[in-house]
Amino acid sequence: MLISDIKSRPVYAGLEPDLFASSNIVVCDRAGAAAVADMLRTANGDFAAKTTVFLCAEDFVTPQALEAQIENLKPAATIPLPNLNAAVAALGERLFRAKMGTRVYAAGSEPLIGSTVQRAARFGVDHRSVRCEHRGSLKRRVQCVHCKGMTDDVTVSPVRCSNCGLMLTVRDHYSRRLAAFQGVRADAEVPGEIPEQQVLFQ
Amino acid sequence: MTAFALRRVRVAEVERVADEVKRFRLVDASGAALPVFSAGSHVLVTMHGANGHVWKNPYSLISAPDDGSGYEISVLRLASSRGGSAFMHDGVQPGTELHISEPVNLFPIARQGHKHILVAGGIGITPFLAMMQELAALNANFELHYKVRGLGRAPFCDRLLADYGSRVHLYRSDLGQAFPLESVLSEQPLGTHMYVCGPAAMINWALQVGRAVGWPQENLHSERFTAPPPGRSFTVKLARSRRDIVVGPQQSILEALEQHGIDAQYLCRGGACGQCETRVVACDGALQHNDHYLTDEEKKSGEKIMICVSRAAGSTLTLDL
Numbered sequence: 001m002l003i004s005d006i007k008s009r010p011v012y013a014g015l016e017p018d019l020f021a022s023s024n025i026v027v028c029d030r031a032g033a034a035a036v037a038d039m040l041r042t043a044n045g046d047f048a049a050k051t052t053v054f055l056c057a058e059d060f061v062t063p064q065a066l067e068a069q070i071e072n073l074k075p076a077a078t079i080p081l082p083n084l085n086a087a088v089a090a091l092g093e094r095l096f097r098a099k100m101g102t103r104v105y106a107a108g109s110e111p112l113i114g115s116t117v118q119r120a121a122r123f124g125v126d127h128r129s130v131r132c133e134h135r136g137s138l139k140r141r142v143q144c145v146h147c148k149g150m151t152d153d154v155t156v157s158p159v160r161c162s163n164c165g166l167m168l169t170v171r172d173h174y175s176r177r178l179a180a181f182q183g184v185r186a187d188a189e190v191p192g193e194i195p196e197q198q199v200l201f202q
Numbered sequence: 203m204t205a206f207a208l209r210r211v212r213v214a215e216v217e218r219v220a221d222e223v224k225r226f227r228l229v230d231a232s233g234a235a236l237p238v239f240s241a242g243s244h245v246l247v248t249m250h251g252a253n254g255h256v257w258k259n260p261y262s263l264i265s266a267p268d269d270g271s272g273y274e275i276s277v278l279r280l281a282s283s284r285g286g287s288a289f290m291h292d293g294v295q296p297g298t299e300l301h302i303s304e305p306v307n308l309f310p311i312a313r314q315g316h317k318h319i320l321v322a323g324g325i326g327i328t329p330f331l332a333m334m335q336e337l338a339a340l341n342a343n344f345e346l347h348y349k350v351r352g353l354g355r356a357p358f359c360d361r362l363l364a365d366y367g368s369r370v371h372l373y374r375s376d377l378g379q380a381f382p383l384e385s386v387l388s389e390q391p392l393g394t395h396m397y398v399c400g401p402a403a404m405i406n407w408a409l410q411v412g413r414a415v416g417w418p419q420e421n422l423h424s425e426r427f428t429a430p431p432p433g434r435s436f437t438v439k440l441a442r443s444r445r446d447i448v449v450g451p452q453q454s455i456l457e458a459l460e461q462h463g464i465d466a467q468y469l470c471r472g473g474a475c476g477q478c479e480t481r482v483v484a485c486d487g488a489l490q491h492n493d494h495y496l497t498d499e500e501k502k503s504g505e506k507i508m509i510c511v512s513r514a515a516g517s518t519l520t521l522d523l
Binding site: 018020021022095098099100101102103121123124125126128129 | 312314315316317387388389390391392393394413414415416417418419420421
């Protein structure tokens with residue numbers, strides 16, 4: 001899993017607490033929250049007390065499940081956000097005034113990790129300093145290299161571009177700037193000849 | 203093999219800029235323009251001393267990176283030197299010809315950074331002289347924190363204060379002025395990078411302070427070149443070319459190989475870049491690692507050695523060369 005010869009394909013080292021950091025900001029989804037809980041357990045309460053978690057709530061089936069997870073992450077302060085966009089916007093609000101010593105973490109799907117790294121980069125945060133762990137779905141965000149449109153939550157290849165309608169082969173070629181994998185026209189050689197769709201990123 | 207294009211240069215100016223520190227301006231011997239470089243770059247200067255001794259020392263370029271009319275370097279005469287800095291001080295005058303390598307940058311500016319804190323100690327100011335010119339031209343946000351023993355001992359203080367004013371913070375140890383690095387680093391906006399160059403103890407300290415106040419490793423940059431430390435003589439056995447080379451007490455392995463016409467890979471010759479990493483086949487004593495490139499685990503494993511600065515304590519060392 002997550003192995004490819006394409007160098008741009010990100011590899012995630014896993015969450016590890018930076019015990020020196022003066023404050024920690026974590027972006028995660030439901031699957032990633034389990035990794036965050038693991039990290040908080042390996043660190044001490046002092047680390048958790050300096051930690052804010054922006055939790056994407058959309059995957060939680062019931063409000064009770066969400067509340068249980070927030071309770072589970074204590075003593076870290078957990079702020080539920082309705083979706084990834086809202087979580088990343090909340091991250092940006094925090095980073096706007098942040099000082100060096102603030103450490104960013106991301107745990108969950110690759111679109112979540114990519115969007116977190118992308119937003120942090122706006123504030124000069126080096127992508128290598130964001131500590132990331134992939135958990136849960138392998139779904140991808142895909143950019144159509146032809147029309148530049150983005151297709152979210154892609155689990156199959158080829159996939160139809162949500163913007164221009166071309167069938168795209170999803171490659172491991174990744175853009176950190178766009179936080180997206182690249183999709184290229186599947187029938188470029190012989191128009192109409194489209195390989196059978198496979199579920200590759202469940 | 204290391205295919206270095208050596209460039210013949212002529213010394214155009216020599217200026218004493220502080221106690222034991224001289225500035226040299228080098229121009230192409232044939233009058234051609236020199237390539238522009240990126241701030242933080244160094245060149246290897248090849249010096250031919252009496253009785254055939256050859257030094258190849260790395261010196262940071264201190265002139266404006268976009269100025270191809272000449273390169274400038276600044277050299278501190280080291281009391282414990284193997285002779286290179288003394289040669290530059292005593293044997294080099296306007297008109298002297300030297301050979302230099304093309305510029306190599308192991309200490310680049312992090313261009314995605316939003317702010318840059320430059321930390322210098324003594325002669326460690328050199329790479330920052332070029333960096334500040336480049337950062338100022340980019341209208342970038344930067345500060346220099348410069349620890350000096352005293353004004354007479356510190357090169358370029360006047361020029362820096364004149365050019366960069368309040369961006370320059372001097373800490374004079376002759377006046378007992380403390381260097382408040384911890385509070386400087388604690389108050390920086392996100393996206394700030396620190397660069398440190400100076401004595402080894404200062405570099406280690408600054409990197410430690412940076413981590414202790416929660417800076418990520420990726421925002422902490424340092425450059426240090428180590429002169430190859432002397433030691434006991436030993437024999438290097440080359441496993442592939444089946445030759446035995448004796449490394450003298452004052453020589454590095456790399457220098458001994460070169461003396462015998464063996465063209466081994468290198469780039470910085472100061473234990474910083476990693477280019478001369480060589481696999482160890484066997485060693486009958488401990489390896490003396492003096493580089494800043496290999497990780498502690500790699501050093502412990504005994505499988506690799508940086509032949510520009512490191513030695514063997516035993517009598518023979520077999521290398522995969």
